[in-house]
Structures are given as C-alpha cells and as structure tokens.
Amino acid sequence: MIRRLYxxxxxxxxxxxxxxxxxxxxxxxxxSLSTKPELLxxxxxxxNLFVPIRAENDRQAWIEEGRRQLAIEIFKMARADIDLLxxxxxxxxxxxxxx
Numbered sequence: 001m002i003r004r005l006y007x008x009x010x011x012x013x014x015x016x017x018x019x020x021x022x023x024x025x026x027x028x029x030x031x032s033l034s035t036k037p038e039l040l041x042x043x044x045x046x047x048n049l050f051v052p053i054r055a056e057n058d059r060q061a062w063i064e065e066g067r068r069q070l071a072i073e074i075f076k077m078a079r080a081d082i083d084l085l086x087x088x089x090x091x092x093x094x095x096x097x098x099x
Contacts, residue, residue, distance in 0.1 A: 013026075013027070027077070030074070030077035030078050031077075031078060031079060032078075033074065033077075033078035033080065034078045034079055034080050034081070037080075037081075037084050037085060037087075037088045038088055040074075040075065040078065040080050040085050040088070041085055041088035041089045041092075043071050043074060043075075044071055044075075044085060044089065045089065046067070046071075047067040047068050047070065047071035048064060048067065048068070049068055049071050049072075050089070053065065
C-alpha cells in the first residue's frame with residue numbers, strides 16, 4: 001500500500017501543483033525539512049510512529065493510522081534519514097522535567 005502511494009506521488013504533484021515553478025518550490029521546501037531533524041522527530045512523536053495503536057474504537061484507530069501515514073509521507077518527501085531521526089528521539093529526556 002505505501003509503495004503504491006509513492007508510485008502515484010509524481011502524478012499527484014502534477015495534478016495538485018500544475019505550475020512547474022510552484023511544484024518545484026513545494027518539493028524543495030519538503031527537502032529542506034531534512035535539515036531540521038528536531039522538527040521531524042517531533043512529527044514522529046506526535047504521530048505516535050514508534051508505538052502500537054491503542055485506540056478505544058475504530059474511528060480513533062483510523063485517525064491514529066492517518067497521522068502515521070502523513071508522518072511517513074512527510075519523511076519520504078523530505079528524504080529524511082531515519083537513523084538521524086531516531087538519534088534525535090533518543091536524545092530526549094525520559095522525564096519531561098529533565099534537561
């Protein structure tokens with residue numbers, strides 16, 4: 001499913017951003033995200049990317065999965081290095097009050 005989604009991505013971009021200049025700007029802005037590993041780590045944490053879904057009902061599970069899929073799409077568009085992303089997450093204090 002994920003592979004199929006990214007096979008369609010170039011066509012999606014051509015449809016949503018028909019002006020080649022604007023399309024290039026959007027793609028370059030996504031690529032610039034790879035220089036912001038802390039931001040990408042935050043997106044991963046907000047999307048609960050590395051933990052199992054523990055939803056109380058189907059609707060909540062669908063929402064959680066949608067968040068995950070969007071985070072994955074952002075990482076792919078940014079060409080993010082997952083190892084660097086994980087390093088940022090591991091640097092976080094385990095307790096919110098720690099520095």
